[in-house]
Amino acid sequence: MLTAPVTARGEAETESVAERLASELGPDDVVYLDGDLGAGKTTFARGLARGLGARARDVASPTFALINEYAGDSGAIVLRHVDLYRIADARRDLEGLGLPDSVAGAPVCIEWPRNAIRGLLPPTVEVRIETDPGGASRRITVARAPLPRTR
Numbered sequence: 001m002l003t004a005p006v007t008a009r010g011e012a013e014t015e016s017v018a019e020r021l022a023s024e025l026g027p028d029d030v031v032y033l034d035g036d037l038g039a040g041k042t043t044f045a046r047g048l049a050r051g052l053g054a055r056a057r058d059v060a061s062p063t064f065a066l067i068n069e070y071a072g073d074s075g076a077i078v079l080r081h082v083d084l085y086r087i088a089d090a091r092r093d094l095e096g097l098g099l100p101d102s103v104a105g106a107p108v109c110i111e112w113p114r115n116a117i118r119g120l121l122p123p124t125v126e127v128r129i130e131t132d133p134g135g136a137s138r139r140i141t142v143a144r145a146p147l148p149r150t151r
Helices: 010-021 041-051 091-097 115-120
Strands: 007-010 030-035 067-071 077-082 106-111 125-131 138-144
Touching: 010 041, 010 125, 010 138, 030 041, 041 077, 041 106, 041 125, 091 115, 115 138
Parallel strands: 030 106, 030 125, 077 106
Antiparallel strands: 007 138, 067 077, 125 138
């Protein structure tokens, strides 16, 4: 696990950081991706997908689909990618998406996590992405969540 913040200059370096994290994920891991609009959350998800064996070119922001699944060469789902930007921060709305059951069995990354999701799918890993004022680089902080979770 990365122990100190990393500076990534561009999408390729951001994806590389995520690939390294992917090698440490198991099927019950829930990765929260936190950062401002345009910070690189979907880019990070693309790196996770590639690191887990999915085709990175298939990764897109699930803003309108809400949940995307990415498969490896065998056809098995290797990552689920959830975007809560357009969803109310209400447990009933998240349960309406089938959460948490609909994402069981593979690591899941969640963009725009807020309070309600913490009760349904607490994070095992939290990633904070901050862009520098000029936008040329990103500061990425990765932390394993301190408390165990159940799904």
